[in-house]
Amino acid sequence: MSLELVCPAGNLPALKAAVDNGADCVYFGFRNSTNARAFAGLNFDSETAKQGIRYARERGCKVLLALNTFPQTAQWHIWRQAVDDAVELGVDALILADLGLMRYASRTYPNLRLHLSVQGSATNYEAINFYHEHFGIQRAVLPRVLSLAQVENVVKHTPVEIELFGFGGLCVMVEGRCILSSYATGESPNTAGVCSPAKAVRWQQTPKGLESRLNGVLLDRYGADENAGYPTLCKGRFEVEDETYYALEEPTSLNTLALIPDMLRMGISAIKIEGRQRSPIYVEQVTRVWRAAIDAAKRDAAYYAVTPDWMAQLGKLSEGQQHTLGAYYRPWK
Amino acid sequence: MKISLGPILYYWTRDSVRDFYDQVAGWPVDIVYLGEVVCSRRHEMRFDDWLDVASKLAVAGKEVVLSTQALIESESDLKMLRRLAGNGLFAIEANDMGAVRLATGQSFVIGPHINTYNGETLEVLAEQGATRWVMPVELSRHMLAELLAKKPQDMETEVFVYGRLPLAFSSRCFTARRYNLPKDDCHFMCLQHPCGMTLKTREGQPFLALNGTQTQSASIHNLIGEINDMRQLGVDIVRISPQSTHTGEVVSMFRAAIDGAMSATEASVELAPYLFDAPCDGYWHGRSGIEQSKEMLT
Structure with missing residues (x-):
């Protein structure tokens, strides 16, 4: 085979x-x-x-x-x-x-x-x-x-x-060894079979742009010319030492x-x-x-x-x- | 109840590491875990350096355990694992099932990076020789209580009670990525971040900490208020994860709380000034890990 x-x-x-x-x-x-x-x-x-x-x-x-x-x-x-x-x-x-x-x-x-x-x-x-x-x-x-x-x-x-x-x-992390999702939402692939669960996701249009949040944590903010993808935690844009970028992985x-x-x-x-x-x-x-x-x-x-x-x-x-x-x-x- | 000092998860210079453990020899901790858990490129401390520190701590009366790398990818990773498993003097903490295979037949510790979510899994590991397990950090008090009722006899239980939480491992190095460097030529930028690099949301909320290939919580997991409850549950050992500052003070507060020299509330108050980021304890209470229970905030 x-x-x-x-x-x-x-x-x-x-x-x-x-x-x-x-x-x-x-x-x-x-x-x-x-x-x-x-x-x-x-x-x-x-x-x-x-x-x-x-x-x-x-x-x-x-x-x-x-x-x-x-x-x-x-x-x-x-x-x-x-x-x-x-x-x-x-x-x-x-x-x-x-x-x-x-x-x-x-x-x-x-x-x-x-x-x-x-x-x-x-x-x-x-x-x-x-x-x-x-x-x-x-x-x-x-x-x-x-x-x-x-x-x-x-x-x-x-x-x-x-x-x-x-x-x-x-998955940018080793599967089975990532609990980022439960850190933010209480549910992870290991325990609940979900990552960045949909029920914890909120979209909100704001003056600064369209915001995606996971259980309140801001994962990304999109300009009018940007496509907004599903807000998976590791694929958001974050700030590290004053630079804003896809710190873990791009969508x-x-x-x-x-x-x-x-x-x-x-x-x-x-x-x-x-x-x-x-x-x-x-x-x-x-x-x-x-x-x-x-x-x-x-x-x-x-x-x-x-x-x-x-x-x-x-x-x-x-x-x-x-x-x-x-x-x-x-x-x- | 004993206190353990977990392995240093960050990349510190050789001198810093040796100075740190010179101090640890005089601290009221019972068990010290030594070694590199995160990245095989971190070479400030060599194998013989670790054994040297281990011997000194053993002479100072500490139980020494050699921790193994969580993500084992290459043949050279396996070579190091075999050296550690075959050191002949100190038990190892297995953080990967490959390490379990190599440690089988010896007495060893199941590290926090092996997924042990039920008693049946602990039984399998006990049959290989495991005599202690470190609870995965995402388990709650409630889940631990249920699991302890099914735990194999003579298996000691250790809980991570202080420090930035280890949340994920990758083969990608996020510290190198921040500086647009390839992992294989990372300039060892981790040396400049002795407690990781804080990652904030776009509205400035500290969220995670980048530590090379490991991602941690930005918040400090702190369960000092739960010490008495843990003792009653049957937790044998509490683990403090070394941070680059004030680890000695943190150890003293936990010792005082365990020995009853201070109440849990007093110890919490005394400990607060040493936290270098917001506290969290959500996992223990069955909620999202980032949360902090209200009782502790007031």
């Missing part, structure tokens, strides 16, 4: 869009805080999950379930139940982040395939091999912090399949189309497309471009070139219509 295309399914129409446009796998979450995209109106109940799994299976597409938040003691039973429900539904693999939950899943269902979520923060092979030895993790999703050379070194030193983020929202998306031949050469097992919170149309368009690009690179990596058409299509879908190779390209750091 090489370079599977793993696409986001925030709801049933998005799942179908991914399957119809060439995803090898889709990933989804239940409609509660057991996954890191616990947004209102998103995700699956048991009935839509059944329908989605059937739809994907009949078309040769695998289905992965993200249970990638960290259960707190009093709610442990909710996460345990989610593992049981996933097995009952017959998903192809679980994507887990919590050590305790991995132990429960691997002991209770020894034949269940487990993937280590990006929220598990494993950035080196010693960490990945720990999860492999103790829980039989078969694939790890790497945080978006390693350079390509560092990724290659990980691949060489582990029997675990490696999945990389290829396209979509760019930009990750786009690694250019790296597909490198990924094939290095033996990367899968590319993940971010965006369970995005629309079915987004999923359809991104999946179609990535399917075409991966197929082209597999046919002939030496003559692979990113087409202007692919870039134009993805550019329209990118945050701030900007994209970056992120940490894979060392100068980004």
Whole structure:
């Protein structure tokens, strides 16, 4: 197996869009805080999950379930139940982040395939091999912090399949190790499955411009000629020593189309497309471009070139219509 | 209840670090964590320098633990991790699961950068040899109380009670970014910011602090008023994170509050002048971390 295309399914129409446009796998979450995209109106109940799994299976597409938040003691039973429900539904693999939950899943269902979520923060092979030895993790999703050379070194030193983020929202921090959101709002990806939650966002037109606030904290202020993006905490403009700028990261998306031949050469097992919170149309368009690009690179990596058409299509879908190779390209750091 | 001094999270000169620990030897702290947790480019203190400081503090009667880097990316990061895990004298604080793998079989500490949100997770770590855990800073008192009921026996509990909160790690260096320098040629600008660089909102509210690849709170997390409650909950150790000024005074206030020489209220009042930014305690009370409970404001 090489370079599977793993696409986001925030709801049933998005799942179908991914399957119809060439995803090898889709990933989804239940409609509660057991996954890191616990947004209102998103995700699956048991009935839509059944329908989605059937739809994907009949078309040769695998289905992965993200249970990638960290259960707190009093709610442990909710996460345990989610593992049981996933097995009952017959998903192809679980994507887990919590050590305790991995132990429960691997002991209770020894034949269940487990993937280590990006929220598990494993950035080196010693960490990945720990999860492999103790829980039989078969694939790890790497945080978006390693350079390509560092990724290659990980691949060489582990029997675990490696999945990389290829396209979509760019976390500038190590996933699973960022609590900026709960510092401002009380809810983080780790605990509540949300980052910069919509319910804490306020927009206000003021004489100085359009202001975005997260639980009262001013994240940015936009002039009449500026596009205002979703106010994710790490992508606001702040003042440091009297300079106002994007102190952590610009509103930009990750786009690694250019790296597909490198990924094939290095033996990367899968590319993940971010965006369970995005629309079915987004999923359809991104999946179609990535399917075409991966197929082209597999046919002939030496003559692979990113087409202007692919870039134009993805550019329209990118945050701030900007994209970056992120940490894979060392100068980004 | 014991007091620990966490690792210095900032980049100080070698002389500053050595002077600091010369003083620490005489302070009423029980445990001292040593080492570089944030950035592999920080080389003022070498491995042998740390071991030298560790030995001196051990002679002064302190329990010494060697802290490991939170974000392990490269082969040279792993090489340093192996040296620390194999030092043969001092226990390590594991801040990454790679460190847990290398420390397995020894007695070690689970640092605040490993996600331990439930008793089952602590059990897994106890089976590897962990004998103490430092609570992730985002957990509330309520969540801690629930977790302590499920905690493995003999696992000590440590809580971060003072200092700018460690909130995030990145492979990007935000201090270098401020000066438009690449990370690989950062001119070691962190040396000029011994308690981080304050990041303010566009209306001047201090919000975060940039410390190289780490992002911290601008506000000072301060739980001195909660000492008695923590003791009753079963917290064994409280951690003070070294700041560049007045850490000795902060330690004295916590010691006085723990020993009952001062009431929690008196200690809070005495401590207030030493805070170099606004206080916060929201996480402990189950709210946003940036908040400060009203009782402490008055």
